[in-house]
Amino acid sequence: MSNAIVITFRECLEMFIIIIPLILYVGKIDRKDLQKFIFAGIGIGFASSILSALFLVNSINSLEGLAKEIFLGGTMIFIAMLILYNIVWIGRQSKNLSLDVTSKFDVKLKGGSLLLLAAVTIFRESLEIIMFLLPTINEQFIPTIVGILVGVILALLIMLAIYKSSIKLDLNIIFTIITVFLIFMGGHLFGEGLMEFIPNNESIEMSGQLIYSIPLLFLFLKREFKKYMRKNIKK
Incomplete structure (x- = not known):
């Protein structure tokens, strides 16, 4: 359940960083008539993600034996690579965690563009949650659902x-802590994914975890240390 909480919290926080300022922004400039398009986009994105989840779960349930093991193993390795991509490639760009909408986007105050932005944001982040939790949702359905709900509530709060x-939170610190957790989670998934292809071999699982986690953790902490040093030099 802890995995579901952390993953959902992280992805929902990214959703809310875009959606909540957007809703407040159109209200602040006396364009509350546009809020309905944002809410419609949220609904479309959420509905699309639910349909995608049902399709993927049904696809897994339709598999049996070796095919199911290969699919689950491949999914775990894919998720581990997705985490790697997010941390190494996207992380190289200074991610804008500002809550000022005008500084984040070239916001076009048109219903269609706002609807599309909200729908794509919700669907993209929801799909990542689905992919991360796909290997465990069948085996731990209730704990996973509870973890998702807790993660959503924490991010919203x-x-x-x-x-x-007047609380001022450094979102970069929050994302740094979560990223460290995700590195270890990615290592765990990578090791388990290898185990699906080579069953009953605990050394393969442990080797996969170490090969994945140690270099990635080193690169991530090295990058964060450099960012910290540059920030202090500027001061």
Whole structure:
């Protein structure tokens, strides 16, 4: 359940960083009539992700024996590579975690563009949650669903705390902590994925975890240390 909480919290926080400021922004400039398009986009994105989840779960349930093991193993390795991509490639770009919509996007105040932005944002982040939790949702359905709900609530509470009070949270610190957790999770998935192809071999699982986690953790911490040093030099 802890995996579901952390993954959902991270992805939902990324959703809310875009969606909540967008809703507040159109209200602030007296264009509340556009909020319905944002909410419609949220609904479309959420519905699309649910349909995708049902399709993927049904596809897994239709497989049996070796085919199912290969599919699950391949999915675990794919998720581990997805985590690697997010951390190494996307992380090289300074991710804009500002809550100021005008500084993040060239916001076009048209219903269609707002609907599309909201729908794509919700669907993209929801699909990542689905992919991350796909290998475990069948075996631990109730704990996974509870973890998802807890993650959504925690992310929403943090965003509301930022807007409704004088609390100032460094979102970069939050994402750094979550990323370290995801590195170890990626290593675990990579090792388990290898085990699906070479069953009953614990040394393969442990080797996969170490080969994945140690270099990635080193690169990530090295990059974060350089960013920290540059930030302090500028001060």
